[in-house]
Amino acid sequence: MKNGTIAFKGVNDGVYLEIYGSDMDKIKEELKTKLAKSSGFFQGVNFLGVSGEDLSPEEMLEIHLILKYRYDFDIDLGDDLLDRLYMIYKSKRELESSVVKNSKEGMTKFLYGTLRSGQIVEYNGNIVVVGDVNPGAFLKATGNIIILGTLKGVAHAGFNGDNEAIVAAYNLIPNQLRIADIIVRAPDGDISEYKLPEVARVYDGEIIIEPYLPNK
Amino acid sequence: MENKKGTAIVVTSGKGGVGKTTTSANLGTGLAMLGKSVVIVDADIGLRNLDVVMGLENRIVYDIVDVVEKTCRLKQGLIRDKRFEKLYLLPAAQTRDKSAVKPEQMIELVNELKDEFDYIIIDSPAGIEQGFQYSIAGADLAIIVTTPEISAVRDADRVIGILEAKGLHDHRLLINRIRPDMVKKGDMMNREDIEDILAIDLIGIVPDDEEIVISTNKGEPAVIEGRSLAGKAYMNIAKRILGEEIELLDIEDDNEGKISKIFKLIFGK
Structure with a gap:
């Protein structure tokens, strides 16, 4: 800078x-x-x-x-x-x-490859990762975060307050998820893994994760 | 909050990979199990591990750098352990480096923590640079971890020298990962060899134990289960910190390999 x-x-x-x-x-x-x-x-x-x-x-x-x-x-x-x-x-x-609602449209940053521990990406817009996000890596976007791989790190979508933002990943097993000002963490112990991509969104003031069903 | 004026203990070694983080996690947990209020501070900024070893990684929102830079309050930075109510963790920052904290800030932080906790365990990073310097800044007591290898002992010696130059004269030695079978054969330095070189008081010996690998991967310090030899050794060290006089664990008999026992059965000796 x-x-x-x-x-x-x-x-x-x-x-x-x-x-x-x-x-x-x-x-x-x-x-x-x-x-x-x-x-x-x-x-x-x-x-x-x-x-x-x-x-x-x-x-x-x-x-x-x-x-x-x-x-x-x-x-x-x-x-x-x-x-x-x-x-x-x-x-x-x-x-x-006035450009809060980045989750509907706006600029997008594409990241190729693995994001590793200690790396932090902050973007005013949407983030798409063509690769994995390892534990200890941190993504922050004012819009949505889409990962075409495994999310194990922390993702914060809509960080300036847009609770319509989503986090989606092919394999969604993050340590922690944040959307707008809501923070949730992974449960302790083993979690059952879906073999489906999943989408996290805010519903009724809580972050819910649902499998992504293509024929919806 | 009442004024506790706790004790700050830095766990350090010079050399990497000798078990500083494992020791910090186990001693902190052990002291909490003995009823003390404890905070473990991960001072390894940029390479944080302690949260993983404690199984608390998913709870991190703020970290030590946020606390010293005052972007959050101290209470917000502290993570309560999921098993013990009086045990807290102050995690390191992962996206910053060692230049983010100055020794003066660390002294201020440790002093603040001393008002709230009986014991402050500081997990120092490897090396003798910046990270080590601020880690030892606020400490009252240093536990120097070494393994029975000449390289680790050399580094421990160097670290003790620096600690003394900095005016931290209260230090104890912890010998980690000792293998009685190898010591017996003369292939590994024994306790006396190490004490001869370093000439400081011993606080405990922890045997090499595969349980440590398992417990680390599970995020559950070995001292909790307490059945492993290493877990017992760490609990004894925690008790010694509290001033109890406890004999060193007799690791020689317990740790004799199963195979050699079978051999003895078959061949008679």
Whole structure:
């Protein structure tokens, strides 16, 4: 992951500042070194603004202030800058939360091969594993998780709250299953194995597992 | 909660595969069977095993890293054993590595656990790096596990040296996987040989026992059944931790191979 890296990006009508990560100390440090190296370079350039995905409105405001008063950037702060930043922040969050229902449609990640102990896969969408998931491996998806093999590790479908998500596997013998905010564990002792694929879903607030019958 | 101020015991060895995890599981369970409140801490982050040996793998939601990073409360991280009410496990994280915990965090964690439990058993990872360093950080007593092999004894010696340099002077030796038939023939180091080199107090000898393999695979520490020789040896060690004076188990007679007994019957000696 990129943490606290900044970049000035040029587009047709000017330059904007792109910020990755949320480590403010690091961002300020880099801002200092970058601007010290290229002092005067931005003079007369049309500065468009700052873009930072992971920053809070207050942190964005701080960056704006630093740019304007320490480095003489031509920025129109206005009285309502913080309000505007809040609006942008809010609409971004709303956009994120509006794609909760990934279990119906959405992006899918395909994984080929065996997932082994200690491996963790987290995805905003559905996960399909063409292979096995060994004990100690951990799958997390906002949508469904489908495994064309044996699931022995832990799978968490609909992890941002979608309880319509399902977990299905050719051989479903997980240590633990999670759908939305419900967690169930395998019973102690031996469990009878079906020779059928099984599907786990939430029914009446509980996770149930049923064999998958093709002629349904 | 009342202030208990329990004892923290780290189980360590230097060398891998000598039975640290088996020892931790059995001693922790043994102490709980003797009525003590016990938490076993799996400090082997990234290679967690203790949960499997205890048969508690399917109950893990939070782990030691969640606790020290405070993403969950200590109580949420503790898993209660399915057999003994006073026995708890704090599992290691599997998707992280040893750099996730610092010695200071471990000291804080152990101190917090001491308020709630009589005994805190810390299962240290193999090696003498980071993982070992934070494992020993909060401990009052170290149990050094070794097997009767020169390589394991060397590593144990090194570990004792580091422990002393770190100011942990209270340590006991546990000799694991001894085979009396081989010792008798002179093919294996015996207790005296090992004690000569390491020169620390012995807390117990555990014989090599296939019951351990069975119990590990079942997720049920051998001390529970108590009929296997290794299970008995571990129970004795648990009692010794509580201060009872118990003679070392006479493993020589019990463990004599069936085949050699038959030979004796047939050939007279």
